[in-house]
Amino acid sequence: MKHLLQTIKIEVNNKTYLKDPESSDLGKRIVEHSILMIHELGFDSFTFKKLGDSIGSNESSIYRYFENKHKLLLYLTSWYWGWLEYQFVLATNSIADPMDKLQKAIEVISKPVVLDASFSHINEVLLNDIIVNEYSKSYLTKEVDTENKEGYFEIYKRLVMRISEMIEEASPEYPYPSSLASTVLEGSRHQYFLVQHFPSLTDCSEKVPPTNYFIDLVFNSINK
Amino acid sequence: MKHLLQTIKIEVNNKTYLKDPESSDLGKRIVEHSILMIHELGFDSFTFKKLGDSIGSNESSIYRYFENKHKLLLYLTSWYWGWLEYQFVLATNSIADPMDKLQKAIEVISKPVVLDASFSHINEVLLNDIIVNEYSKSYLTKEVDTENKEGYFEIYKRLVMRISEMIEEASPEYPYPSSLASTVLEGSRHQYFLVQHFPSLTDCSEKVPPTNYFIDLVFNSINK
DNA sequence: ATAGTATGAAAGTAATACTATTATTTTTGT
DNA sequence: ACAAAAATAATAGTATTACTTTCATACTAT
Numbered sequence: 001m002k003h004l005l006q007t008i009k010i011e012v013n014n015k016t017y018l019k020d021p022e023s024s025d026l027g028k029r030i031v032e033h034s035i036l037m038i039h040e041l042g043f044d045s046f047t048f049k050k051l052g053d054s055i056g057s058n059e060s061s062i063y064r065y066f067e068n069k070h071k072l073l074l075y076l077t078s079w080y081w082g083w084l085e086y087q088f089v090l091a092t093n094s095i096a097d098p099m100d101k102l103q104k105a106i107e108v109i110s111k112p113v114v115l116d117a118s119f120s121h122i123n124e125v126l127l128n129d130i131i132v133n134e135y136s137k138s139y140l141t142k143e144v145d146t147e148n149k150e151g152y153f154e155i156y157k158r159l160v161m162r163i164s165e166m167i168e169e170a171s172p173e174y175p176y177p178s179s180l181a182s183t184v185l186e187g188s189r190h191q192y193f194l195v196q197h198f199p200s201l202t203d204c205s206e207k208v209p210p211t212n213y214f215i216d217l218v219f220n221s222i223n224k
Numbered sequence: 225m226k227h228l229l230q231t232i233k234i235e236v237n238n239k240t241y242l243k244d245p246e247s248s249d250l251g252k253r254i255v256e257h258s259i260l261m262i263h264e265l266g267f268d269s270f271t272f273k274k275l276g277d278s279i280g281s282n283e284s285s286i287y288r289y290f291e292n293k294h295k296l297l298l299y300l301t302s303w304y305w306g307w308l309e310y311q312f313v314l315a316t317n318s319i320a321d322p323m324d325k326l327q328k329a330i331e332v333i334s335k336p337v338v339l340d341a342s343f344s345h346i347n348e349v350l351l352n353d354i355i356v357n358e359y360s361k362s363y364l365t366k367e368v369d370t371e372n373k374e375g376y377f378e379i380y381k382r383l384v385m386r387i388s389e390m391i392e393e394a395s396p397e398y399p400y401p402s403s404l405a406s407t408v409l410e411g412s413r414h415q416y417f418l419v420q421h422f423p424s425l426t427d428c429s430e431k432v433p434p435t436n437y438f439i440d441l442v443f444n445s446i447n448k
Numbered sequence: 449a450t451a452g453t454a455t456g457a458a459a460g461t462a463a464t465a466c467t468a469t470t471a472t473t474t475t476t477g478t
Numbered sequence: 479a480c481a482a483a484a485a486t487a488a489t490a491g492t493a494t495t496a497c498t499t500t501c502a503t504a505c506t507a508t
Contacts, residue, residue: 019485026486042366047464058487060467068465136360142266144421153422160425176427176437182418183411183441190410191403197368198377201384203400213400217407220444243454250455271495282456284498292496 008118010082013151016075019065027065029055032121034072039126043073043134070141074152077138080131081155083116083124084109088159098170099219105166106218109159110188110211132192160185171222180221184214232342234306237375240299243289251289253279256345258296263350267297267358294365298376301362304355305379307340307348308333312383322394323443329390330442333383334412334435356416384409395446404445408438 009022021027033055038046048069052059066072091108095101113128139153147153163181167174174180191210194202204210233246245251257279262270272293276283290296315332319325337352363377371377387405391398398404415434418426428434 024485044365048466049464052487058489059465060488061486063466064486133364136364139421140357140360141268148421157422157425164425176440178425179415179418179427179434179437180441182414182425183407186414187407187411190406194403194406197363197372198381201381201388201402201406203403210403213403216400217404217441217445220448221441224444248454272497273495276456282458283496284457285455287497288455 008086010079010086010119012075012078012082013154015150016071016078016152017066021065021075026057026061028121029057030062030065031076032123035076035123035126035130038073038076038130038134043069043130043137070138073134073138074147076127077131077135078152078155079122080124080127081159083119085155085159085162088162092166098166102166102170102218103215105163106184106214107211109163109185110209110214112209132189132196135189167218167222174222176221180218184218188214232310234303234310234343236299236302236306237378239374240295240302240376241290242287245289245299250281250285252345253281254286254289255300256347259300259347259350259354262297262300262354262358267293267354267361294362297358297362298371300351301355301359302376302379303346304348304351305383307343309379309383309386312386316390322390326390326394326442327439329387330408330438331435333387333409334415334433334438336433356413356420359413391442391446398446400445404442408442412438 014020019027021031030051034046034051037051037054041050046069048062048066049059052062066075088105088108092101092104095104113124116122116124139147141147160178160181163184164177167177167180188210191202191204191213195204195206199205202210204213238244243251245255254275258270258275261275261278265274270293272286272290273283276286290299312329312332316325316328319328337348340346340348363371365371384402384405387408388401391401391404412434415426415428415437419428419430423429426434428437
């Protein structure tokens with residue numbers, strides 16, 4: 001996917017950070033290496049201490065950018081959904097036919113992720129893998145309702161609603177557009193998880209992405 | 225759902241515990257109060273220290289039953305899936321027609337949970353809520369592949385496969401029975417989560433359980 | 449009566465998730 | 479070129495967690 005504009009910045013809720021990591025070299029290195037490190041160690045074993053050591057910086061400096069590692073995860077996941085939303089809008093915007101539009105939408109959100117050179121310090125392939133393996137941890141907390149009110153999940157919700165609206169446009173009588181939209185977005189990442197860890201529970205594989213399954217699912221649901 | 229047998233014991237992988245909690249009074253109180261406490265505090269804030277205090281027992285005594293709180297979560301989740309599988313089999317076993325059977329299966333796994341008096345120290349309603357809000361944490365770990373090999377997710381996998389087989393029986397040509405089965409089981413709990421925390425992302429509600437949505441989804445998929 | 453088993457109490461350890469203080473380096477405005 | 483301000487680094491400290499260890503006590507079965 002190519003960008004039309006040279007300089008795009010994915011806007012993330014500014015409560016996720018104390019200081020915008022895009023505003024400095026250290027900030028970008030924190031983001032860059034946190035992705036590498038969370039991918040390598042898993043979110044639970046990842047600490048700011050280890051991250052500081054790995055980028056030759058100090059724990060306390062990282063705390064000036066992010067309050068704690070949960071907020072960093074919210075930053076990374078919001079960035080991811082913002083990035084995906086951008087591709088989603090770009091790919092579907094010009095399509096007039098509601099069915100074609102919806103099909104394209106499902107493709108964008110369920111196809112394998114490839115590197116996007118526009119954001120040099122962010123490895124989208126690894127970040128996608130973090131989302132597949134850790135995203136639920138960002139909202140499976142006792143603070144989810146407060147954080148939701150504070151807007152930490154806005155981009156994700158907006159994306160689900162965009163899909164939901166497309167389903168409604170393609171089939172105004174279909175009674176479950178929001179549930180179906182959330183099923184496709186959440187389910188898509190879950191199918192990738194199953195391919196990696198529980199291959200017997202899915203018909204998808206390294207070679208068969210969940211795209212065909214979800215296209216089949218959605219179009220059979222709305223065209224009874 | 226009534227049980228046919230007076231004394232049913234849900235069998236859980238014995239590696240989840242050091243000493244079977246069903247074998248003693250203290251063990252049962254650990255399980256009983258861990259459910260109350262995880263439900264109240266969330267899994268992340270729950271500790272064996274707090275649990276010990278609340279049941280008037282000692283942290284070290286709890287460690288004699290469960291290695292750590294992750295293993296306790298594996299125990300509770302396995303018990304839950306075993307309990308659900310029992311109801312699933314009981315409800316569907318005698319149905320001959322594959323379509324009726326499948327419909328009943330979806331109902332059992334997606335309907336709201338009610339208290340089951342057969343297991344007096346386990347509150348199934350609260351346990352179900354724990355599954356909705358915490359289940360992913362049992363497998364979103366770096367150890368998932370090892371633990372999967374060691375059989376910690378057997379019951380869950382067996383349940384997905386039972387659903388998958390029913391889908392195949394109802395519609396042998398349908399190409400994604402496993403993916404659809406995992407979507408229904410995982411998606412069902414996700415829809416309950418959305419009802420609780422992100423109601424704008426679902427068409428289900430307190431009054432409309434996800435059952436109808438999933439029946440619609442499955443039957444439109446397999447009867448093109 | 450006693451050996452074995454279950455539980456409790458208390459203390460200790462290493463790691464985590466921070467906070468606070470002070471020092472040093474870098475950047476910026478004039 | 480120089481001073482002030484801002485950013486970063488170094489160090490130390492705290493409370494909590496997730497255990498482990500040791501020892502004491504109680505209860506249980508023969």
